[in-house]
Amino acid sequence: MSESRGQADFESIWSEIKLLLDWNQGFGFYLVFGDDHRVSRRLQLRIEDATRLRSHLLQRVRPEAAEAAVEVVLKAAFPEGEDRRFHDWRAPLWIDLTTGPGEPAWEAARQQTLAALNRSRSALEKDCPRPLFLQLPEAIAPAVVTWAPDLWSIRQFVAVLPHDDRIYVPAEAIDVEGFREGAVEISQKAESFHKDGSLLTALETAREAVDRFRVLRARVGDTPQALRDLSVSLEMLGDVELDAGNLMAATTAYRECLELDRRRGMMQGDTPQILRDLSISLQKLGDVEREAGQLSVATEAYRESLELCRRLRTSLGDTPQALRDLSISLHKFGDVEREVGNIPVARAAYRESLELIRQLRVSLAGR
Missing domain, CATH: 1.25.40.10 (Tetratricopeptide repeat domain)
Known part of the structure; x- marks a missing residue:
C-alpha cells in the first residue's frame, strides 16, 4: 500500500500509480481526493494512455443524481445480465463522487455510497478483478476512515491531488x-x-x-x-x-x-x-x-x-507559398462540390488546382 500525503506533485503521484498498475493484477483500490477536475482528468488520461495498448480503456462513472448514487456505483462495480456478459473486467474503473460539494443531498449520498462499498468489501476483492479509483472531495478525506473502515483497510494507494497552479494563476x-x-x-x-x-x-x-x-x-x-x-x-x-x-x-x-x-x-x-x-x-x-x-x-x-x-x-504574386495554398484550397473546394453533386464546378476547381501544381513545379525546378 502506498500513500501520497499532502499535496504531492502530479508527476510523483502518477509515477506511483503507474508502478502499481504495472505490478498488480486484478483488484486494486485507489483513493483519490481532489476538487480540481482539470487535474483529475489529466490523471485519468494518463491511466487510459497506459492501458490502451492492452485495449482496456478507463471506464468513468459519475452519478448525476444524489439519490441514485449508490445504485449507479454498485451497478458499475458489479454489473449484471448483458452488462456483465460484455464487460471488460480488466479495464480500470474511475468513480467520481465529487458532485455538489457542501450540498446536504450529495454529502449524504457520498456517505451512503461509501457505506455500501464498505459492506461490499469482500465482494469487491472477489468479484471486481480490476483497478477501482474512487475520487472524493478533499474536504471529506478525514471522515473516510470512519465512514468506511473496511474499505480503508484494503486501500492500495491514497493521494491528495494538487491544484493546478500552473493554470490557475492570479x-x-x-x-x-x-x-x-x-x-x-x-x-x-x-x-x-x-x-x-x-x-x-x-x-x-x-x-x-x-x-x-x-x-x-x-x-x-x-x-x-x-x-x-x-x-x-x-x-x-x-x-x-x-x-x-x-x-x-x-x-x-x-x-x-x-x-x-x-x-x-x-x-x-x-x-x-x-x-x-x-x-x-x-x-x-x-x-x-x-x-x-x-x-x-x-x-x-x-x-x-x-x-x-x-x-x-x-x-504577393506567384510565390511558392501562395501557389501551394491556392492549389490546396481549390482541391478542398472541388471535393465538397463533388460531394454535393456540382460536378462541373468541381471539375473546374480540380483543373485549376492541377495547373497551379504544374506552375509550382516549374517554379521550384528553376531555383
Whole structure:
C-alpha cells in the first residue's frame, strides 16, 4: 500500500500509480481526493494512455443524481445480465463522487455510497478483478476512515491531488514573458505527441496549452500576439480532437480559432499573415463540418477560404507559398462540390488546382 500525503506533485503521484498498475493484477483500490477536475482528468488520461495498448480503456462513472448514487456505483462495480456478459473486467474503473460539494443531498449520498462499498468489501476483492479509483472531495478525506473502515483497510494507494497552479494563476502574479515561454513549450510538446501518435497525451497537453494562453490573454488583453497565440493553440487542439474522433470538440475549437482571427483582422487590417491564418482556419472548419456531414456549411467555409487565397496571390504574386495554398484550397473546394453533386464546378476547381501544381513545379525546378 502506498500513500501520497499532502499535496504531492502530479508527476510523483502518477509515477506511483503507474508502478502499481504495472505490478498488480486484478483488484486494486485507489483513493483519490481532489476538487480540481482539470487535474483529475489529466490523471485519468494518463491511466487510459497506459492501458490502451492492452485495449482496456478507463471506464468513468459519475452519478448525476444524489439519490441514485449508490445504485449507479454498485451497478458499475458489479454489473449484471448483458452488462456483465460484455464487460471488460480488466479495464480500470474511475468513480467520481465529487458532485455538489457542501450540498446536504450529495454529502449524504457520498456517505451512503461509501457505506455500501464498505459492506461490499469482500465482494469487491472477489468479484471486481480490476483497478477501482474512487475520487472524493478533499474536504471529506478525514471522515473516510470512519465512514468506511473496511474499505480503508484494503486501500492500495491514497493521494491528495494538487491544484493546478500552473493554470490557475492570479493575473497579477504572472511573469508575462516567462508564462508565455512555458505555454509555447507545452504547445510544442503537444504537437510532438500528436505527430508520434500519442493522442491521449496530446489531448491532455493541447488542452493545457489552450488553458495557459487563455490565462495570458486575460492578463494582457486582446493584443495581436495574445490573440494569435490562443488561435494557434486552439487550431492544434482542434486537430488532435478531430484525430481522436471528437467532432463536436474539434468544431468548437476551430470556430473559436476563426473568431479570434477575425478579431485580429479587425484590429490590424488584412495583412498577408492574417489573411493566411483566416484562410487556414476556414479550411479547418470546413474539414470538420464536412466530416460531420454539414456540407452546406463546409462549402461556405471552403469558398471564403478560396477567396482569401486568391487575394493573397494577387497581393504577393506567384510565390511558392501562395501557389501551394491556392492549389490546396481549390482541391478542398472541388471535393465538397463533388460531394454535393456540382460536378462541373468541381471539375473546374480540380483543373485549376492541377495547373497551379504544374506552375509550382516549374517554379521550384528553376531555383
